[in-house]
Amino acid sequence: MRTSFVFSEVVTGLRRNVTMTIAMILTTAISLFLLGVGLLVVNMVGKMQDDYLGKLEVAVMLTNDISVNDKDCTQQPCSSLRSQLETTSGVETVVYENRDKGYERFKKVFESQPELAKLARPEAIPAMFRVKLEDAQRSDVIVQAFTGKAGVKKVDDQREDLDRLFGFLNGVRDAALALALLQAFAALMLISNTIQVSAFTRRTEVGIMRLVGATRWYTQLPFLIEAVVAGVIGAVASIGLLVVTKLFLLNRVLGELFAANIIPEVSMVEILFLSPILVGVAIAISALTGYVTLRLYVRL
Amino acid sequence: MIRLEHVSKVYKSSARPALDNVSVEMDKGEFVFLIGPSGSGKSTFLRLLLREEVPSKGRVYVSNFDVAKMSRRRVPRLRQSIGCVFQDFRLLTNKTVAENVAFALEVIGKPRNTIVKVVPEVLQLVGLDGKADRMPHELSGGEQQRVAIARAFVNRPLVLLADEPTGNLDPDTSQDIMLLLERINRTGTTVLMATHDHSIVDSMRRRVVELDHGRIIRDDARGVYGVGR
Numbered sequence: 001m002r003t004s005f006v007f008s009e010v011v012t013g014l015r016r017n018v019t020m021t022i023a024m025i026l027t028t029a030i031s032l033f034l035l036g037v038g039l040l041v042v043n044m045v046g047k048m049q050d051d052y053l054g055k056l057e058v059a060v061m062l063t064n065d066i067s068v069n070d071k072d073c074t075q076q077p078c079s080s081l082r083s084q085l086e087t088t089s090g091v092e093t094v095v096y097e098n099r100d101k102g103y104e105r106f107k108k109v110f111e112s113q114p115e116l117a118k119l120a121r122p123e124a125i126p127a128m129f130r131v132k133l134e135d136a137q138r139s140d141v142i143v144q145a146f147t148g149k150a151g152v153k154k155v156d157d158q159r160e161d162l163d164r165l166f167g168f169l170n171g172v173r174d175a176a177l178a179l180a181l182l183q184a185f186a187a188l189m190l191i192s193n194t195i196q197v198s199a200f201t202r203r204t205e206v207g208i209m210r211l212v213g214a215t216r217w218y219t220q221l222p223f224l225i226e227a228v229v230a231g232v233i234g235a236v237a238s239i240g241l242l243v244v245t246k247l248f249l250l251n252r253v254l255g256e257l258f259a260a261n262i263i264p265e266v267s268m269v270e271i272l273f274l275s276p277i278l279v280g281v282a283i284a285i286s287a288l289t290g291y292v293t294l295r296l297y298v299r300l
Numbered sequence: 301m302i303r304l305e306h307v308s309k310v311y312k313s314s315a316r317p318a319l320d321n322v323s324v325e326m327d328k329g330e331f332v333f334l335i336g337p338s339g340s341g342k343s344t345f346l347r348l349l350l351r352e353e354v355p356s357k358g359r360v361y362v363s364n365f366d367v368a369k370m371s372r373r374r375v376p377r378l379r380q381s382i383g384c385v386f387q388d389f390r391l392l393t394n395k396t397v398a399e400n401v402a403f404a405l406e407v408i409g410k411p412r413n414t415i416v417k418v419v420p421e422v423l424q425l426v427g428l429d430g431k432a433d434r435m436p437h438e439l440s441g442g443e444q445q446r447v448a449i450a451r452a453f454v455n456r457p458l459v460l461l462a463d464e465p466t467g468n469l470d471p472d473t474s475q476d477i478m479l480l481l482e483r484i485n486r487t488g489t490t491v492l493m494a495t496h497d498h499s500i501v502d503s504m505r506r507r508v509v510e511l512d513h514g515r516i517i518r519d520d521a522r523g524v525y526g527v528g529r
Contacts, residue, residue, distance in 0.1 A: 208392065208403065208407075208451075209407045211379060211384050212380065212384075212408060213376040213378070213379030213380030213381075213382075213408055214408055215376045215408075215409075216372075216376075218407050218409065219407075
């Protein structure tokens with residue numbers, strides 16, 4: 001195989017259909033960008049789950065009566081609630097936090113927002129058991145068993161709040177992946193169309209190639225490589241888009257949350273790890289589409 | 301070199317066969333005219349040899365190739381041993397004379413150093429030395445056909461198929477092209493030429509195979525065009 005020959009054919013082919021080539025590259029780039037966003041969100045949710053599930057607690061908040069009268073949880077019904085919690089299977093630790101300690105913690109959490117800390121009065125904060133589970137996913141056992149018991153005001157499962165956040169992120173992921181799929185479909189059609197146009201404009205060459213006994217590979221490879229080259233350029237553009245999005249959108253909008261470690265940061269390293277996947281997907285899709293198109297529509 | 305055994309070809313769009321039980325044999329080194337009116341089956345005959353078409357019935361042999369039966373993968377091999385020339389030259393207008401000839405070798409993967417050696421040789425053979433860097437539109441019709449012949453011959457095919465090669469040329473130029481085809485024939489290449497040109501057939505006195513309505517109606521070893529009509 002004479003590579004210089006194939007290469008020059010590819011370059012002329014791409015130049016001849018500049019508009020189609022650009023359309024092909026752009027759709028591919030957008031499709032892969034959305035795929036990248038989807039994958040990054042998947043990654044992010046995974047990391048957050050790891051981060052948070054270890055720290056998640058179920059707060060069993062107690063009635064005002066207990067909050068006022070029982071500072072050490074020595075009286076009924078507090079002490080029996082504690083022993084019930086401790087003997088529930090799957091519970092790792094149970095910590096009793098009375099109203100004063102709760103207030104201290106509240107002030108600490110909102111240290112950076114003194115106006116908010118000032119607003120709260122100790123009386124508004126109930127005494128509670130902070131229950132840590134071996135498996136945070138199974139918190140509903142506690143919620144079901146203790147909601148409505150004597151002395152229990154409310155069982156607050158942090159996992160539910162987190163689930164809401166995850167639900168949102170998973171929605172973003174699904175939307176991104178769905179759009180990516182739609183765009184990929186458009187890219188597919190464009191690739192197929194470009195190859196057909198390309199083959200038509202070069203029908204004389206291809207005719208002569210067939211006539212003098214060029215193998216199928218020789219006649220088809222330039223078209224295939226054309227599609228793959230456009231695909232790879234699209235993939236590189238999509239990686240660029242991801243980097244730009246990180247630098248100019250994510251870092252500005254979510255920068256504080258990243259810094260406070262509330263949301264795991266989308267790092268450049270992650271985008272770097274993603275890029276071979278995007279390039280690989282681009283190559284696979286364009287090569288496959290090209291091959292099928294040549295087989296079905298173009299007589300070479 | 302070329303052998304057809306009871307070959308029939310029926311196209312889907314037509315009830316009448318394009319070729320009807322044709323059997324004929326042409327030896328290595330022969331010069332054969334294939335004549336007959338339009339629609340008599342000359343083009344189908346040539347297309348069968350190139351495996352552009354497969355016969356509906358019968359067998360086709362070119363050299364050692366069982367053309368009708370061979371796998372698609374082997375078709376390039378067959379075509380590499382057949383050179384083709386057409387009435388409309390079929391040159392690449394954006395390539396020079398030398399590049400047009402070289403193209404035929406490039407696309408079958410011949411190495412660069414072979415190409416730079418054989419292209420000037422074949423251009424000299426067809427009488428185009430000194431015009432290697434011209435573009436096709438700068439050449440006369442006769443010269444363009446010489447380029448096409450050079451391209452067909454550069455890979456030293458066993459068989460040269462010429463489909464009305466003089467159809468677009470004036471008589472004098474046609475005569476020159478025929479001399480060139482004769483010279484190629486003398487190198488041992490079998491030449492099969494489909495034509496309408498009475499004067500050429502008559503002056504050459506070579507074997508004439510005449511087709512009419514897809515049948516061979518005449519096969520003269522030293523024929524003329526219009527005999528018996």
